[in-house]
Amino acid sequence: xxxxxxxxxxxxxxxxxxxxxxxxxxxxxxxxxxxxxxxxxxxxxxxxxxxxxxxxxxxxxxxxxxxxxxxxxxxxxxxxxxxxxxxxxxxxxxxxxxxxxxxxxxxxxxxxxxxxx
Amino acid sequence: xxxxxxxxxxxxxxxxxxxxxxxxxxxxxxxxxxxxxxxxxxxxxxxxxxxxxxxxxxxxxxxxxxxxxxxxxxxxxxxxxxxxxxxxxxxxxxxxxxxxxxxxxxxxxx
Numbered sequence: 001x002x003x004x005x006x007x008x009x010x011x012x013x014x015x016x017x018x019x020x021x022x023x024x025x026x027x028x029x030x031x032x033x034x035x036x037x038x039x040x041x042x043x044x045x046x047x048x049x050x051x052x053x054x055x056x057x058x059x060x061x062x063x064x065x066x067x068x069x070x071x072x073x074x075x076x077x078x079x080x081x082x083x084x085x086x087x088x089x090x091x092x093x094x095x096x097x098x099x100x101x102x103x104x105x106x107x108x109x110x111x112x113x114x115x116x117x
Numbered sequence: 118x119x120x121x122x123x124x125x126x127x128x129x130x131x132x133x134x135x136x137x138x139x140x141x142x143x144x145x146x147x148x149x150x151x152x153x154x155x156x157x158x159x160x161x162x163x164x165x166x167x168x169x170x171x172x173x174x175x176x177x178x179x180x181x182x183x184x185x186x187x188x189x190x191x192x193x194x195x196x197x198x199x200x201x202x203x204x205x206x207x208x209x210x211x212x213x214x215x216x217x218x219x220x221x222x223x224x225x226x227x
Contacts, residue, residue: 035215045207045218062166091160103148103167105213109159 140208
């Protein structure tokens with residue numbers, strides 16, 4: 001079974017600064033996907049960024065980028081130029097790359113990020 | 118964009134009631150999921166479905182059942198609601214690009 005660990009329950013950052021959220025995972029699979037999801041207070045959870053394990057290049061989406069270290073099973077999220085709207089709980093998630101598990105993801109426990117003005 | 122709609126944002130039910138939480142997605146996704154989210158416990162999978170009438174138990178299925186009669190609709194049923202089922206319930210559909218979540222239903226059982 002896969003496990004996803006987010007070791008930082010809470011973090012804070014000053015507006016306009018950069019912050020990195022950590023995530024490690026454990027799997028014996030070679031083909032998989034990794035995700036970061038964002039859940040703002042009292043709002044819907046949305047997908048932030050996605051990484052295919054077979055790709056060496058780190059994914060980027062505007063101010064969000066990942067540092068994917070496959071050998072170390074590490075998948076951190078970097079938020080540049082933090083904005084007040086980035087305040088949210090962030091979940092790291094793992095999904096096998098086959099269809100046999102019905103697309104089921106394993107989630108970490110989340111990191112609550114507060115951006116301070 | 119895929120939309121996942123949960124029928125109620127807030128619900129208050131009495132202990133012992135049968136409760137239905139409805140979830141509808143507007144794309145042709147085969148996979149749908151029900152999670153509950155509690156502070157300090159993250160997201161816990163209750164049930165999931167990979168096709169019409171097909172379902173599998175997740176990590177915490179006790180006290181719940183599901184129904185998937187049509188591809189777009191996945192219902193979570195609390196057979197006899199109890200106070201320990203007070204929680205936020207999240208529905209999601211998935212494809213290889215990730216999950217799309219509904220807005221969540223905050224259920225309070227009194």
